[in-house]
Amino acid sequence: MVQFVNVTNMARWIQRESVEKIIGTMIDYLERDFKRWEKFDKIARVASHTPFGVIELMPTSDGEEYSFKYVNGHPSNPARGFQTVTAYGMLADVDNGYPTFISEMTLLTALRTAATSAMVAKKLARPDSRTMAMIGTGSQSEFQALGFRAAMGIEDLVIFDTDPEAMDKFRRNMEPLGFRIRLTSSVDEAVDGADIITTCTADKAQNTILARHHVKPGVHLNAVGGDCPGKTELDEQIVRDSTVFVEFPPQTRIEGEIQQVEEGFPVVEFWKVLTGEEPGRRSAEEITLFDSVGFAIADFAALRCVRDLTAGTELQDSIELIADPEDPKDLFSLVGSLKPIS
Amino acid sequence: MVQFVNVTNMARWIQRESVEKIIGTMIDYLERDFKRWEKFDKIARVASHTPFGVIELMPTSDGEEYSFKYVNGHPSNPARGFQTVTAYGMLADVDNGYPTFISEMTLLTALRTAATSAMVAKKLARPDSRTMAMIGTGSQSEFQALGFRAAMGIEDLVIFDTDPEAMDKFRRNMEPLGFRIRLTSSVDEAVDGADIITTCTADKAQNTILARHHVKPGVHLNAVGGDCPGKTELDEQIVRDSTVFVEFPPQTRIEGEIQQVEEGFPVVEFWKVLTGEEPGRRSAEEITLFDSVGFAIADFAALRCVRDLTAGTELQDSIELIADPEDPKDLFSLVGSLKPIS
Numbered sequence: 001m002v003q004f005v006n007v008t009n010m011a012r013w014i015q016r017e018s019v020e021k022i023i024g025t026m027i028d029y030l031e032r033d034f035k036r037w038e039k040f041d042k043i044a045r046v047a048s049h050t051p052f053g054v055i056e057l058m059p060t061s062d063g064e065e066y067s068f069k070y071v072n073g074h075p076s077n078p079a080r081g082f083q084t085v086t087a088y089g090m091l092a093d094v095d096n097g098y099p100t101f102i103s104e105m106t107l108l109t110a111l112r113t114a115a116t117s118a119m120v121a122k123k124l125a126r127p128d129s130r131t132m133a134m135i136g137t138g139s140q141s142e143f144q145a146l147g148f149r150a151a152m153g154i155e156d157l158v159i160f161d162t163d164p165e166a167m168d169k170f171r172r173n174m175e176p177l178g179f180r181i182r183l184t185s186s187v188d189e190a191v192d193g194a195d196i197i198t199t200c201t202a203d204k205a206q207n208t209i210l211a212r213h214h215v216k217p218g219v220h221l222n223a224v225g226g227d228c229p230g231k232t233e234l235d236e237q238i239v240r241d242s243t244v245f246v247e248f249p250p251q252t253r254i255e256g257e258i259q260q261v262e263e264g265f266p267v268v269e270f271w272k273v274l275t276g277e278e279p280g281r282r283s284a285e286e287i288t289l290f291d292s293v294g295f296a297i298a299d300f301a302a303l304r305c306v307r308d309l310t311a312g313t314e315l316q317d318s319i320e321l322i323a324d325p326e327d328p329k330d331l332f333s334l335v336g337s338l339k340p341i342s
Numbered sequence: 343m344v345q346f347v348n349v350t351n352m353a354r355w356i357q358r359e360s361v362e363k364i365i366g367t368m369i370d371y372l373e374r375d376f377k378r379w380e381k382f383d384k385i386a387r388v389a390s391h392t393p394f395g396v397i398e399l400m401p402t403s404d405g406e407e408y409s410f411k412y413v414n415g416h417p418s419n420p421a422r423g424f425q426t427v428t429a430y431g432m433l434a435d436v437d438n439g440y441p442t443f444i445s446e447m448t449l450l451t452a453l454r455t456a457a458t459s460a461m462v463a464k465k466l467a468r469p470d471s472r473t474m475a476m477i478g479t480g481s482q483s484e485f486q487a488l489g490f491r492a493a494m495g496i497e498d499l500v501i502f503d504t505d506p507e508a509m510d511k512f513r514r515n516m517e518p519l520g521f522r523i524r525l526t527s528s529v530d531e532a533v534d535g536a537d538i539i540t541t542c543t544a545d546k547a548q549n550t551i552l553a554r555h556h557v558k559p560g561v562h563l564n565a566v567g568g569d570c571p572g573k574t575e576l577d578e579q580i581v582r583d584s585t586v587f588v589e590f591p592p593q594t595r596i597e598g599e600i601q602q603v604e605e606g607f608p609v610v611e612f613w614k615v616l617t618g619e620e621p622g623r624r625s626a627e628e629i630t631l632f633d634s635v636g637f638a639i640a641d642f643a644a645l646r647c648v649r650d651l652t653a654g655t656e657l658q659d660s661i662e663l664i665a666d667p668e669d670p671k672d673l674f675s676l677v678g679s680l681k682p683i684s
Contacts, residue, residue, distance in 0.1 A: 006662040007676075014677040046388050048403050053439050055408050057399050061390050066397050068412070070432070072439025078670040082438045086664045090412070094390075096424045097397050097414025106665035110673055142674035166671050173674050319661070320348040322428045323448035328420040329508050331452055332484035332515045334349075335356040 001318040002090075005103040005306060009315040013306070014107060019114075019143060020150040025309065026115040027122075027151060029301040034119075037271035039063065040297055044251035047228075052076065054228055058089075060296035066092040067300040069105055073228060075202045083139060084202045085109065091303050099322055101307045105299070110140050112302035113294060114147030116247075117222045121196060122151045123273050123280040124245060124288040125220035129195035130156055135187055135209055135233075136201035136225060137161040137170035144198055144224070145174055158182045160190035187214060199233045200224040206260075209233040212241070217285040223257055224292050234289075236260040242289035243282075245270045247298070256291040267291070343660040344432075347445040347648060351657040355648070356449060361456075361485060362492040367651065368457040369464075369493060371643040376461075379613035381405065382639055386593035394418065396570060400431075402638035408434040409642040411447055415570060417544045425481060426544045427451065433645050441664055443649045447641070452482050454644035455636060456489030458589075459564045463538060464493045465615050465622040466587060466630040467562035471537035472498055477529055477551055477575075478543035478567060479503040479512035486540055486566070487516055500524045502532035529556060541575045542566040548602075551575040554583070559627040565599055566634050576631075578602045584631035585624075587612045589640070598633040609633070 005013075014022060033040075045058040053074030060067055069089035077084050087105035092098060121129075132154050134141055138161070148154040157179055161167045167183050174181055184190040191197055191214045199209050202225060212235045215221065221242065225233045234257045244267045246252040258265055270290070272278040281288050310316050325333050347355070356364060375382075387400040395416030402409055411431035419426050429447035434440060463471075474496050476483055480503070490496040499521055503509045509525045516523055526532040533539055533556045541551050544567060554577045557563065563584065567575045576599045586609045588594040600607055612632070614620040623630050652658050667675050 004661075007665045008662055011665075011676045019677065041390050043388070046385070046399065046401060048383050048401060048408060048436075050403075050405065050436055052437055055401075055403070055434060055436070055439055057388065057401055057410060059388060059390060059397075059399055061392075061397070063392065066390060068399060070410070070434075070441065072434070074439045077438055080438070081670060082440065083665070083667070083670040083673065086440055088441070088663050092397060092412075092414070094392055094397070095394055096419055096422070097395050097416045098424065098428055099412065099430065104663055104665060106673065107676065138671045139673040142678070163671075169669065169672050173672070173678050319346075320350055321430050321446055323349045323353075323425070323446060325425070327511065328423060328425040329480045329505075330511050330515070331425065331448065331481040334353045334449065335361065336484070336515050 002099050002321045003101045003307070003316045004319045005310060005316055007104045007107070010104050010107045013310055013315050019111065019146040022111060023115045023118060023147045023150045026111060026302060026305050027119045029305040030115055030119050030298060031274055033297050033301040034271040035274050037297065042248055044248070044254060045296065058296040058299055060300050061094055062300070064094055065304070066094050067296065067303050069296065069299040071105070071109065085139065089299055089303055091307060101303065102319070102321065103303060103306055108302050108306060110143040112298050113140055113224065114143035116298050117144060117198070117224060117290065117292060118147035118151035120245065120270055120290045121148060121220055121222060124290060125152065125196050126218055126281065126284055129154065129220065131194050132157055132196040132198060133191045133194035134159045135190060135197065135199045137166045138200065138202060140200050140224065141170055142173050144200060145179060148196070154196065156180050158184060158190045158194060160184045160187055194219065196220045196222060198222040198224060201233060206230060206232050208235045210238060211235050212237040215287055217287065219287055221287065221289040222292065223289060228255055229259065232257050232260055239289065242287040243268065244289045244291050245273065246291050247293065247295035251295060252291055252293050255293045258291055344441050344663045345443045345649070345658045346661045347652055347658055349446045352446050352449045355652055355657050361453065361488040364453060365457045365460060365489045365492045368453060368644060368647050369461045371647040372457055372461050372640060373616060375639050375643040376613040377616050379639065384590055386590070386596060387638065400638040400641055402642050403436055404642070406436055407646070408436050409638065409645050411638065411641040413447070413451065427481065431641055431645055433649060443645065444661070444663065445645060445648055450644050450648060452485040454640050455482060455566065456485035458640050459486060459540070459566060459632065459634060460489035460493035462587065462612055462632045463490060463562055463564060466632060467494065467538050468560055468623065468626060471496065471562065473536050474499055474538040474540060475532045475536035476501045477532060477539065477541045479508045480542065480544060482542050482566065483512055484515050486542060487521060490538070496538065498522050500526060500532045500536060502526045502529055536561065538562045538564060540564040540566060543575060548572060548574050550577045552580060553577050554579040557629055559629065561629055563629065563631040564634065565631060570597055571601065574599050574602055581631065584629040585610065586631045586633050587615065588633050589635065589637035593637060594633055594635050597635045599631070600633055
């Protein structure tokens with residue numbers, strides 16, 4: 001039997017434990033796996049593009065466990081009542097190839113994306129950062145805000161979205177949790193005085209959400225929304241004037257902000273900052289840019305985190321996904337004439 | 343909600359309908375999709391290899407529906423009480439990226455592999471074929487036998503396996519269904535006089551299950567077991583002396599029997615035989631070889647077949663795999679402070 005965490009149980013778990021507490025634990029899982037980066041089987045995700053969006057498979061393995069995630073990205077979905085991103089994923093035992101765990105990952109992806117951003121910002125943002133500008137207040141935004149509070153104590157948020165209702169929604173969700181939130185009517189206004197800028201928009205196009213003059217010295221940029229070929233959020237000059245940190249360069253060069261610059265453009269693999277092989281922020285004036293596209297190792301860590309933390313509870317169901325005949329060479333026994341018809 | 347066919351329900355369906363009847367219908371689904379081959383997004387499957395085996399993802403899409411299968415191949419599994427191959431898969435709606443259907447595919451893969459072999463043999467084997475030699479009587483073998491009876495009326499089987507218990511198992515499963523079965527103690531004995539030879543063994547190595555002298559003029563070879571880099575079953579000279587038919591050349595050149603020959607070795611894409619662009623068998627003396635490795639489009643067809651044929655019955659359950667917040671931009675509403683804690 002395969003253990004299964006469905007949407008209701010994932011939501012129940014997050015409510016009980018709180019987003020911030022889970023993100024705190026998830027950062028530990030992420031750091032552990034990012035530090036042993038070289039152990040993993042790594043490939044750029046496998047994407048099927050259509051005019052409406054993209055469907056992707058994101059596999060990885062550390063040689064003992066295998067994971068993959070199914071995830072879509074359809075920017076025009078919300079206008080039709082669907083979410084931009086939905087996901088689910090699984091773990092399997094590499095030794096015999098059997099799936100062991102399957103989970104909803106729409107919520108889990110929001111948690112792991114926020115946890116990854118927060119883990120990175122802890123190393124790259126100025127330690128005295130107080131204010132975060134958030135451009136885009138869609139599905140991921142609340143999780144990002146809670147991640148940054150969990151990791152860095154950020155409570156002052158200045159937000160902008162082209163959809164005023166999305167800003168109202170954000171305020172409605174976050175103010176009861178103690179954040180100080182200022183709504184603005186332009187990117188210019190939102191980024192003014194920000195220590196950290198998070199961009200998280202969903203358009204499938206080469207956009208310039210942030211222009212070069214929006215980014216002052218010393219800022220940490222958490223660029224989450226450029227995650228598809230042809231989908232970027234930043235002025236190319238910002239990329240050129242920043243120190244750029246990435247997850248897995250072969251994937252980020254196809255999908256991230258750095259698709260705007262030449263193949264040889266220097267980037268730092270973030271896992272090397274964790275192991276100490278590369279420095280993080282080097283001065284209070286440096287602009288650091290996390291060109292986040294989301295990588296399979298973060299999903300691997302997130303799946304193991306939820307599997308471990310819900311093990312033995314009623315939050316996991318068993319589902320019968322994998323046939324298990326008594327004699328492994330006799331699959332036919334499950335359907336053959338000697339079996340009583342049920 | 344996503345519709346789900348679990349192992350018990352798949353087995354129940356197959357028992358009620360019978361393997362042969364389902365394979366007959368599945369061949370219609372396969373032919374329909376193979377005939378519109380050019381419509382599909384096609385990539386070689388994404389494999390993660392370890393010393394113990396392989397885990398693979400097999401995605402495809404016709405632009406309207408997307409499918410993928412998770413499947414492992416671990417030749418040393420049966421000795422430890424596990425199956426060599428287990429699988430599950432899903433369908434999704436390309437338009438919005440949402441999964442719609444998920445199914446066990448260990449049994450379904452056995453059905454679709456047999457249906458594919460049978461569909462191909464109908465076009466390539468001599469119409470007067472009466473006897474099939476089967477080398478390897480593991481998990482797939484009963485399904486292959488039933489597929490060939492469904493498509494070609496084959497009832498005379500001569501079998502060989504290095505494991506005598508696997509041969510006994512095959513006879514026990516198949517004799518009650520009306521097959522005439524002869525057990526042999528060597529490949530030489532098994533292939534003597536056979537019109538069709540099916541090889542379906544599981545070793546992860548470059549083997550020569552069939553030598554050149556085993557294959558007489560006019561034979562159709564259904565080579566199922568060579569399906570992994572470094573895993574082949576046939577003497578190279580058999581490949582050279584046959585007309586070779588394949589599913590998707592870029593995948594078969596990596597995984598199939600033709601990995602033994604040079605990159606430019608001529609092969610026929612089987613779908614072109616169905617559309618009439620290429621001839622099938624051209625003479626009673628020709629050796630035809632179906633170098634089968636299994637391709638995603640066959641899984642796509644098999645998933646749609648089981649989805650359609652079990653629709654509206656108690657064989658499908660609903661599972662809550664994908665989060666569905668009322669406001670698609672408000673994923674946080676599923677876990678936020680305004681939601682009563684359950």
